Amino acid sequence: MKVLSWNVQGAFPYYTPIERIENQIQYIRESAEYPDIIALNEVNRFRRDMWVDELTDLGYTELVHTLDWAEELGESDVxxxxxxxxxxxxxxxxxxxxxxxxxxxxxxxxxxxxxDGADLKDWDTNMPEKILHATVELADSTLDIWNVRAVPGSMHGEEKIKILNNTYNRIRRGCQSPCLLTGDFNAPDRELADGTLIPWRNDQGGDIADKWVTAERNILRGLEDNGMVDVFREQHGYGDLDILDVSHATQTDDPLAVPPADVEGKRFDHLIASHDLHPEACWYDHDGFRCSDHAPLIAELRPES
Incomplete structure (x- = not known):
């Protein structure tokens, strides 16, 4: 089972260029070769019909999204x-x-x-369109799929914390294995060669900074007790790698002009999966930078039949 997770850069301008979407559709068809499951972030709601039509033509006849929520909230003055x-x-x-x-x-x-008995029921974000929870049927089980986009905290403040906390707590309390969590978490700030995770605001004091650090650590590491692993790191480890190990080239002006291992930036896009989905491969595809500011994350899983 091949899974693709990708931020398709649909935040600005309000109308994403048609050519970019056409190139992304071409990438899904020719480079990614029709993954079984695709999870896209930052799909522009003004281009909803184009995305639905194009993906349906590619054979993605089962499709769900949160663009209706985005539209309704985008027109609200409350x-x-x-x-x-x-x-x-x-x-x-x-x-x-x-x-x-x-x-x-x-x-x-x-x-x-x-x-029952919980202090919080874990749905307090003002941006619910950033969390898409769905299920699919496997041979003998139901797979939970969480497709999440955490907004930048510099722009939206505590909304990032809420999105991460809502997702983490809902999975911890309500999801049975197998489960797949993927998307752009806008975290962490960086990772050290020994595996140490450095969240944003880790060097700041105060209650908000503490909540920020906890939310990032929970979503990235806290689901291990649920039998879920960071598939990329499980496959490749940490330190200097011979492959692309960032998804957002924040420190490389033209990521296509350098070899994949030389791209510098942030590893914001993740795929965290249950052990019993049996991950076999996981990589960031350098070629995806041709049509997005994020590289697609692709994984091959082998769930038990």
Whole structure:
């Protein structure tokens, strides 16, 4: 089972250039070769029809997204939504040739769920379109898929903390294995060669900074007790690698002009999967920089049949 996770750069301008989307569709078809599951972030809501039509033509006949939420909230003048542009959301799709099927979008609820006795019911973000929870049917089990885009904290403050916390707590309390969490987490700031995780604001004091650090560490490392692993790091380890090990080339002006191992930036895009999905390969595809500021993350899994 091949999974692709990709931030397709649909935040600005309000109307993403058609040519960029056409190139991304071409990439999915020719370079990625029709992954079984695709999880896209930053899909521009003003280009929803184009994305749906193009992906359907590629054979992604089962498709769910949060662009309807983004549209409704983007047209709201109820505070605090006037401070958020709500331009984009997430999209998850399954290819018709895949052995996974019955893609179902789930909507968050604070009325129902395994929350009895909990102090919090974990749905307090003002940007729900950044969290897409769906399920698909495997041969003998149901796979939970969480497609998440954490907004930059420099622009949206504590909304990043809320998105990460909502996702983490919902998975910890409500999801059974197998489970797949993927997307652009805008975290961490960096990782050391020995595996040490350095979250944003780790060198700042105060309650907000502490919550920030905890939220990033939880989403990236805290699901190990649930039997979930960072697939890229499990496959490749840390330190100097001979492959692309960042997804957002923040420190390389033209990532296509240098070898993949020389691209410098941040590893913001992640795929965290249950052990029993049996990850076999995982990589960031350098070629994806041709049509996005993020490299696609691709993984090959072998769930038990």
């Amino acid at each position: 505070p605090p939504h006037q401070d958020f542009n709500h331009v984009n959301g997430n999209l998850t799709a399954v290819h018709k040739s895949s052995h996974v099927h019955s893609l179902t979008r789930l909507s968050p609820s604070i009325r129902n769920g395994p929350w």
